[in-house]
Amino acid sequence: MPSERLSVVVTRRLPEPVETRMKELFDVELRDDDAPMRREDLAAAMRRADVLVPTITDTIDAALLGQAGDKLKLIANFGAGVDKIDVATARQRGILVSNTPGVVTDDTADMTMALILAVTRRIPEGLAVMQSGNWTGWAPTAFLGGRIAGRRLGILGMGRIGQAVARRARAFGMQIHYHNRRRLRPEVEEPLEATYWESLDQMVSRMDIISVNCPHTPSTFHLMNARRLKLMKPSAVIVNTSRGEVIDENALTRGLRSGEIAGAGLDVYERGQEINPRLRELPNVVLLPHMGSATVEGRMEMGEKVIINIKTFADGHRPPDLVVPSML
Known part of the structure; x- marks a missing residue:
């Protein structure tokens, strides 16, 4: 009834x-x-x-x-x-x-790859020039980005989404590395040719691209803190399609402004809609409105x-x- x-x-x-x-x-x-x-x-x-x-x-x-x-x-x-x-x-x-x-596994993994490409290939800068009407034509040195094939991708959190990102990145020719609470079983790890790092510090310092794919828990809050962000290579970029609280956003902003980090692609933010205004001003940052599962x-x-x-x-x-x- x-x-x-x-x-x-x-x-x-x-x-x-x-x-x-x-x-x-x-x-x-x-x-x-x-x-x-x-x-x-x-x-x-x-x-x-x-x-x-x-x-x-x-x-x-x-x-x-x-x-x-x-x-x-x-x-x-x-x-x-x-x-x-x-x-x-x-x-x-x-x-x-x-x-x-x-x-949302596949949708979020797709968006992770989109952000990796957007940051490394400077897609938003190209869009901005086209929308402004200021493009003067092709030039040999214009909008030079980096090839992602052969680059080392460090995945922070190798659950369902992390593994889906790894499968896509392998197809792009990237080398897969990961840090996780537990190492994957060999039958999962081997097809991805993934290298496990017990030490997050050691992994972060050697990667070309870091992808944050872990949940937000008390133990992952500011897992990418100021100290760890400083370990990143100046040529490295970081993308986050998981939870904003995992990255210290103010420290990230400082690193990007000073050139200690080459770029970032973010779909999530530490304080929800309250995004650090200095982050918005940076040309080496791609910001999306939490579209990963959309x-x-x-x-x-x-x-x-x-x-x-x-x-x-x-x-x-x-x-x-x-x-x-x-x-x-």
């Missing part, structure tokens, strides 16, 4: 087919505008919903969870990253947390996973993409 359907509150606009399917299955509150929910509205939603469907723009900390009533039983995150959700506190309060892993196909798959997690929970079973504190 309709009265027995789970009450679901969605915090952001989702693709229309996803919203329509949710409307068919649940008693769902959808958003008319696409602005993030204010904290007080988020707290109110958590008091009236059985299920909350937040996104990475929502911070659900212990204080906010303390304002949730007894009704809330599941936080079904639209996205893989749950670093803004206090999963441990949620579990203590009897609230399950699910996410959408694996959906494909129609990816967003639809995310929505499908959210619906499956809620439906499985509604049927009295464990959501297939349940997040537990030990995973983090």
Whole structure:
């Protein structure tokens, strides 16, 4: 019966087919505008919903969870990253947390390669000249970038996305190196011809390109700090399609301005939308508005996973993409 359907509150606009399917299955509150929910509205939603469907723009900390009533039983995150959700506190309060892993792997890896090419081949500089109407024609020394074939790529975080980046980079002729909490199994490592570095410092100091592909956890906050950024070769570039908090953004800006780092390609930022204004002014930096997972196909798959997690929970079973504190 309709009265027995789970009450679901969605915090952001989702693709229309996803919203329509949710409307068919649940008693769902959808958003008319696409602005993030204010904290007080988020707290109110958590008091009236059985299920909350937040996104990475929502911070659900212990204080906010303390304002949730007894009704809330599941936080079904639209996205893989749950670093803004206090999963441990949620579990203590009897609230399950699910996410959408694996959906954005290929999309994010594609964007990583796009950033590597954009920085090393100076694509934004070329675009700017064409859009300004100031191009005077081809010249032998104009817009000289660097060939990526043969370059050493150091991948920081060799999970699903890191491995997908490695496969693409191999096809471009790059040499694959990586640092990870655990070394990959030989059957995974060998096809990639990947070299494992137990010491992140040693890897960083020898790479031509660093790709950040690890999640944000307390142990990875500012993993690329001022000291490690100074270890990079002056000719090296760094790209980040993972989480902005992994890089000390102010230290990165200083390194780029002083010429200690050759370039950077960033899709994520340490303080969300508050980007260091000096970073915007640099010609050797490519900045994107968190587009790594922004494909129609990816967003639809995310929505499908959210619906499956809620439906499985509604049927009295464990959501297939349940997040537990030990995973983090």
